[in-house]
Amino acid sequence: FLSNLLVDKGVLVLLDALKILKERGYSFVCNFVGGETAEIDAARFAEEVEKRGLNDMAVYLGKKYGAEKNEEYRKSDVFVFPSLNEAFPLVNLEAMEFKLPIVASGVGGVTAEIKDGENGFVCEPGNTDAFVESISKLLDDSELRKRMGEIGYKKFLDEFTIKKFEEGMVETLLKNVI
Numbered sequence: 001f002l003s004n005l006l007v008d009k010g011v012l013v014l015l016d017a018l019k020i021l022k023e024r025g026y027s028f029v030c031n032f033v034g035g036e037t038a039e040i041d042a043a044r045f046a047e048e049v050e051k052r053g054l055n056d057m058a059v060y061l062g063k064k065y066g067a068e069k070n071e072e073y074r075k076s077d078v079f080v081f082p083s084l085n086e087a088f089p090l091v092n093l094e095a096m097e098f099k100l101p102i103v104a105s106g107v108g109g110v111t112a113e114i115k116d117g118e119n120g121f122v123c124e125p126g127n128t129d130a131f132v133e134s135i136s137k138l139l140d141d142s143e144l145r146k147r148m149g150e151i152g153y154k155k156f157l158d159e160f161t162i163k164k165f166e167e168g169m170v171e172t173l174l175k176n177v178i
Helices: 011-023 042-051 066-074 090-097 128-140 142-160 162-177
Strands: 030-033 058-062 079-081 102-105 120-123
Touching: 011 030, 011 042, 011 128, 030 066, 042 058, 066 090, 079 090, 090 102, 090 142, 102 128, 120 128, 128 142, 142 162
Parallel strands: 030 058, 079 102, 102 120
Antiparallel strands: none
């Protein structure tokens, strides 16, 4: 998870999903990267983790930028972004660049980034059970994780690099000028 700690970013949805996964016998560590907010600071996050019995399984790492942030992506197996409200979240594109399968809420431009069942799973916003099912599929199947990550990386290269953005911008401008 990479975003500011806000209810609207799905922090509590993900913690609830992790609690269910733990109860089903899954072993994992979910790192939360991002800034504290007035709504959820490190102390409240720790309380929410404790309340769900997720100590040592849900870890708040604070803000990370540049190489430190990239290292978190690099050492991850799955990226989960359960935000309840988004426009076009760049964190999903960053995760795709690191060949991570993604489990995210189907809000805003997420469905332009993630094709459900191909490079990740798109869940109904706030639907904890959908997140549990999608995450568990990826935890159970390393080949699926790898395949989805590779498909996402190809999609990133084909559609979302700076070069692709620039080419699209030039094409759009030329169509409107000529």
